[in-house]
Amino acid sequence: MVLETLNPMHYITSLVPDVMPVATVPILLLICFLFLIWNQEETSSIPGPGYCMGIGPLLSHGRFLWMGVGNACNYYNKTYGEFVRVWISGEETFIISKSSSVFHVMKHWHYVSRFGSKLGLQCIGMYENGIIFNNNPAHWKEIRPFFTKALSGPGLVRMIAICVESTTDHLDKLEEVTTEMGNINVLNLMRRIMLDTSNKLFLGIPLDESAFVLKIQNYFDAWQALLLKPDIFFKISWLCKKYEEAVKDLKGAMEILIEQKRQKLSTVEKLDDHMDFASQLIFAQNRGDLTAENVNQCVLEMMIAAPDTLSVTLFFMLILIAEHPAVEDEMIREIETVMGDRDIQSDDMPNLKIVENFIYESMRYQPVVDLIMRKALQDDVIDGYPVKKGTNIILNIGRMHKLEFFPKPNEFSLENFEKNVPSRYFQPFGFGPRGCVGKFIAMVMMKAILVTLLRRCRVQTMKGRGLKNIQKNNDLSMHPKERQPLLEMVFTPRRSTNKNQDV
Numbered sequence: 447m448v449l450e451t452l453n454p455m456h457y458i459t460s461l462v463p464d465v466m467p468v469a470t471v472p473i474l475l476l477i478c479f480l481f482l483i484w485n486q487e488e489t490s491s492i493p494g495p496g497y498c499m500g501i502g503p504l505l506s507h508g509r510f511l512w513m514g515v516g517n518a519c520n521y522y523n524k525t526y527g528e529f530v531r532v533w534i535s536g537e538e539t540f541i542i543s544k545s546s547s548v549f550h551v552m553k554h555w556h557y558v559s560r561f562g563s564k565l566g567l568q569c570i571g572m573y574e575n576g577i578i579f580n581n582n583p584a585h586w587k588e589i590r591p592f593f594t595k596a597l598s599g600p601g602l603v604r605m606i607a608i609c610v611e612s613t614t615d616h617l618d619k620l621e622e623v624t625t626e627m628g629n630i631n632v633l634n635l636m637r638r639i640m641l642d643t644s645n646k647l648f649l650g651i652p653l654d655e656s657a658f659v660l661k662i663q664n665y666f667d668a669w670q671a672l673l674l675k676p677d678i679f680f681k682i683s684w685l686c687k688k689y690e691e692a693v694k695d696l697k698g699a700m701e702i703l704i705e706q707k708r709q710k711l712s713t714v715e716k717l718d719d720h721m722d723f724a725s726q727l728i729f730a731q732n733r734g735d736l737t738a739e740n741v742n743q744c745v746l747e748m749m750i751a752a753p754d755t756l757s758v759t760l761f762f763m764l765i766l767i768a769e770h771p772a773v774e775d776e777m778i779r780e781i782e783t784v785m786g787d788r789d790i791q792s793d794d795m796p797n798l799k800i801v802e803n804f805i806y807e808s809m810r811y812q813p814v815v816d817l818i819m820r821k822a823l824q825d826d827v828i829d830g831y832p833v834k835k836g837t838n839i840i841l842n843i844g845r846m847h848k849l850e851f852f853p854k855p856n857e858f859s860l861e862n863f864e865k866n867v868p869s870r871y872f873q874p875f876g877f878g879p880r881g882c883v884g885k886f887i888a889m890v891m892m893k894a895i896l897v898t899l900l901r902r903c904r905v906q907t908m909k910g911r912g913l914k915n916i917q918k919n920n921d922l923s924m925h926p927k928e929r930q931p932l933l934e935m936v937f938t939p940r941r942s943t944n945k946n947q948d949v
Contacts, residue, residue: 492540492831494522494531503533510534510674514921519543519817519842528849529831534674535563539838540831543845547829549870551820551839552878558583561821561838565680566672570665570693576743577883578751579673581821589744590883592730596648596723596748597887603792605647605887609894610789612642617902620937622656629908629934633926634659636760639895640752648723648748651703651710661699662750663928664692670922700746704728723748755814756888758925760895762812763805764935765916766858767900768907773860774900776800781897790897798893803863805892809874811858812913815923816844818876843873844924903937 495502510518519541522530528544542548551557560581567573567581574582577589595601616623616639623635637659645653668689672679680686707724714720727741736744767774780800785791818841826833833839848855851871852862869877875885882888899905911934917927926933 492529492531493526495526503536506532506539507534507536507674507676514919515674515840516817516844516920516922516924519840520845520920523842523845528845529829534561534838535676537561537836537838538834539840540828540833541840541842542828543842543849544829545846545850545870548841548843548846548873550828551841552818552873552876552881554826555879556823556826557820557839558586558880559821559823560819562673562819563675563677565677566675569672569680569686569690570669571697571739571743571746572669575740576747578747583823585740586880588735589740592723592726592744593748593883595726597884601647601723602887602890605643605890606790606792606795606894608643608646609639609891610898612639612646613895613898614902616642617899617937625934627934630937631933632764632905632935633757633761633928633933636757636895637662637753640757640891641749643891644749644752649703649707649745650720650722650724651706653699653703658699659753661692661696662753665696665750666754668692673922696750697742697746700749701742704742704745751884752888752891755923756891758923759809759814760892761926761933762814762913763808763892763896764899764905765907765913766808766812767804768905768935769912770858773804774904776860777804777896778900781901785897790894795890795893798897800860801893801896802889803860805889805896806863806867806872806874807858807860810847810852810862810872813844813847813874813924815874816920817842820880841876843876847872847874902940904940906936906938908934908936 495506497503506522509521512518513521522532522541523543528542529547530541532539532541542551560579562572562579562581564573567579572579574580574585577586577593580586580589616635620630620635623631623638625631638655641653641655641659641662645651672686672689704724708728711717711720711725711728717725724745727736727744730736731738731741767777777800780798784794784797820839820841822833822835822837822839824835851867853859854862875882875888916933919925919927
């Protein structure tokens, strides 16, 4: 009797009905123990899904892979609020769409690093190389001045004439992007224009536009697919093969162009006439300041940036113009008042306020890059929430632009920019130490291309094919799904007293 009293298992089994196997008791004890551990887990003060013994991190990462980064961020912010904790690859990740919190992250240097799969970034060549997803702050600081110099000053002014020339040339050969039904593949047209303008200002080597545009599309698909993949994905060779081939295809073509650039520089008499972005990088490599791999990646990123994002941005803008003819008429009247019959020039840029407001409202209402990914380099506190060093941060600026300040946040309306908008509420390019280095030249390019195109053409969508009907992927960025007839438009020549303005 004494032994039975001292044996707790005897007491427990005595409470269990005889019909229950004795082996079930340890299982029940284990379940109770795990339940206690679950309840004893540190409770986060930040809203979001629960940890649930490690199941929560697996589910949240899985949602990013399944839905895409943009869609997953919108889901979590809509479900839990504007400051949410989730996990990616087991790492704590905050999704933020509150303007004050977004502003805090953008302005501080300890958020200049990015995050992503190391193996994925290595595969696409961005791991500690280039500028876009370089997550080594020291290396990024060494590279950024080359981009800043190329995208500002004289280069920015030259880009205006380049955009006018390229847009005019491509409108003169629309048959290259015209479908069998006689409609224009506008997205392809914009990609060709963007590639041509980037090449003329930054590299200056002839290339096959059609083939190169396709290589860029495939590279972007690989970048988007591999950015957040778990390490186990890269151990299965057949899963990675098509992405590795897409990356190799573009990088190989780029290396050939850069080698041609080297040969050209070795034979020219006056280097000053050829000192563009690629030249500066090549000479930096010759001095031992940069590796060949970094030079190739920097040129590649400069060449793909506009065809990847600005082309889609302009495509969405043309759709919105077609859907809002009154806005189009406003812009045309302003263009005629400011410029008359001549081409756009640098002095015209600040006077095209309606065009500028249209660009801003388009980027707010239908963004392409609607999120920014960062990593905390030190402990911090954001709006009362503790942030540990190493925490991943996703700024959901696309959602932020529809939550605060704007009088008609869910409508496309130029009234949203009739008054000056404080920078904390509208950040399509980001700001601060890691804001988009090309934001000023991007505005110049969009204005120059839109003005040149609208002076020559009236754009129309096919009946029943508006922006809301276009199927889109919202992953690393917002892109229309390719190979759908909804991407086609009709360009109608405008009447003009200037013969050179007829399509």
